[in-house]
Amino acid sequence: MATELGHKLTLEPIAASPVAPEPHPDLLAVNPLGKVPALQLPSGRVLYGSQVICRYLGQGTPFYPDGDAHWDAVTREALADGLVDAALLARYENHLRPEALRWSDWAKGQMAKVNRALDAMEATRPDAARFDIGDVATGCALGYLDFRYPEIDWRGQYPHLQAFAGIIFARDSFRDTVPA
Ligand SMILES: N[C@@H](CCC(=O)N[C@@H](CS)C(=O)NCC(=O)O)C(=O)O
Missing domain, CATH: 1.20.1050.10 (Glutathione S-transferase Yfyf (Class Pi); Chain A, domain 2)
Structure with missing residues (x-):
């Protein structure tokens, strides 16, 4: 969605797994579920869950019709x-x-x-x-x-x-x- 809409994201690849090794502390710091994807906004706010992130990026565009x-x-x-x-x-x-x-x-x-x-x-x-x-x-x-x-x-x-x-x-x- 970011590519489609021309947003430049800084990607931080991270290994996510529900079992050992423990979820990465950087990931847990932004998403208590320990899952990717998570999106940190310049304001510091963090969004997680692909449906939420895509809606944030694409609301008001034809990706979300009326x-x-x-x-x-x-x-x-x-x-x-x-x-x-x-x-x-x-x-x-x-x-x-x-x-x-x-x-x-x-x-x-x-x-x-x-x-x-x-x-x-x-x-x-x-x-x-x-x-x-x-x-x-x-x-x-x-x-x-x-x-x-x-x-x-x-x-x-x-x-x-x-x-x-x-x-x-x-x-x-x-x-x-x-x-x-
Ligand atoms: N429905 C969620 C699924 C996210 C999800 O399951 N991500 C996996 C990708 S490997 C994950 O982070 N798993 C780690 C875990 O379940 O702890 C979404 O689309 O955001």
Whole structure:
């Protein structure tokens, strides 16, 4: 969102994890949840949670349309955010939790949320030309799946998502922020 709107941010990469090693003290100092992203404003105020940060940057721009389109956009944003939360929790379960303690039904339940969210995204048709906050979040969620779950062939299963990603992944904002 910062790139799209021409804001220059100073990025401070930080390792965030709910288990040892302890969350970084600099991160805890600004966000008691110990999660990224957090945005510190020149005034010193800190915002955290991607939905809050994106709204701060993008309120009053076409990323947040008026009327019915607004509720449509922010609900698609919540869908994409929920997909990433579920995929991340399954990732923690399968990779961070000691093997003997893993609960496969729980991880499966999280991945079922991911699959239902993908079905809903395909049905609600992301739109690269409209490109509101719901479309931005949808692109971020698909990018996260490419990063952590390359085995999920969403391009093969969802033609609308494939066409959408083919366009928006070429934007500077997406190209410059591919997770590594
Ligand atoms: N829905 C939140 C999710 C934030 C989130 O889960 N961030 C992860 C990225 S790795 C994190 O910081 N995890 C560390 C932890 O859960 O302690 C958002 O979009 O801001």
